[in-house]
Amino acid sequence: MGDSKARKDDPFTIETLARDLLSLIQHLQWREVALCGHSLGGVVVQSLLFLPFHRTNPTPLRFRVTHVVLACTAFTPNLDPRYGLKFAKAPKGPLTLELIKEVVRLTMPPNYDPEWFASEANQERIREIVDRGLIGRPFKTILQQRRAVSRYDFTGFHSRLSPDTQFMIIHGELDQIVPFSNVQGFLKLIPWARVVPVGDALGSVPTLRFGHDWIEYFNPQVWYGVFEVFLQARCEQKPRL
Numbered sequence: 001m002g003d004s005k006a007r008k009d010d011p012f013t014i015e016t017l018a019r020d021l022l023s024l025i026q027h028l029q030w031r032e033v034a035l036c037g038h039s040l041g042g043v044v045v046q047s048l049l050f051l052p053f054h055r056t057n058p059t060p061l062r063f064r065v066t067h068v069v070l071a072c073t074a075f076t077p078n079l080d081p082r083y084g085l086k087f088a089k090a091p092k093g094p095l096t097l098e099l100i101k102e103v104v105r106l107t108m109p110p111n112y113d114p115e116w117f118a119s120e121a122n123q124e125r126i127r128e129i130v131d132r133g134l135i136g137r138p139f140k141t142i143l144q145q146r147r148a149v150s151r152y153d154f155t156g157f158h159s160r161l162s163p164d165t166q167f168m169i170i171h172g173e174l175d176q177i178v179p180f181s182n183v184q185g186f187l188k189l190i191p192w193a194r195v196v197p198v199g200d201a202l203g204s205v206p207t208l209r210f211g212h213d214w215i216e217y218f219n220p221q222v223w224y225g226v227f228e229v230f231l232q233a234r235c236e237q238k239p240r241l
Contacts, residue, residue, distance in 0.1 A: 012145075012148055039073055047154075070170070072212050074178050112212070116211060170195075204225075
């Protein structure tokens with residue numbers, strides 16, 4: 001995924017990305033893993049878990065998945081026009097560096113929330129993200145990913161997941177790309193899943209009022225604690241994350 005390019009003879013689908021992830025884990029010869037999938041990555045992680053139950057090409061996972069974090073992601077394609085990726089219109093004329101930065105900046109707000117994006121305290125971080133976006137994924141790759149995430153079907157697969165795999169859902173109420181209502185949907189599909197707790201204790205977040213790019217909210221130590229506590233749940237050995 002990332003900056004890589006798909007071969008012309010290789011369809012760019014969620015399943016393709018899941019099989020790429022499978023090949024990587026097998027290449028690394030990991031026998032036990034913990035997985036975290038954010039947004040599109042969460043859909044890919046689910047697809048990986050469902051490969052053994054594939055309708056036409058079932059593929060066993062020769063490793064144990066101990067923990068899964070599904071962050072601001074979905075279990076079915078989004079049909080609500082209020083959500084999803086929004087692209088700014090490209091300005092007319094030659095693209096200067098400043099114009100490109102402005103285009104990148106204009107595409108960013110849905111990833112956060114209006115208050116966070118307008119806060120003076122976050123402007124330096126926003127500039128860093130804009131600069132990072134200048135060397136990010138090619139626009140064609142982003143379009144391919146957007147198309148792929150609208151064409152998958154996980155119907156009937158979640159019921160085949162093993163309760164031995166621990167699941168945690170991280171999703172903010174202010175997400176403008178993936179509806180927060182997906183949380184309840186996941187809890188119905190994976191009854192033993194937990195939602196990231198809210199509170200002051202280690203392993204909790206202060207509030208669920210955060211946007212799609214969840215990692216940009218709160219002190220990094222908050223998220224470190226969330227993962228440390230979750231990974232200790234019913235696990236005697238530390239899995240690879």
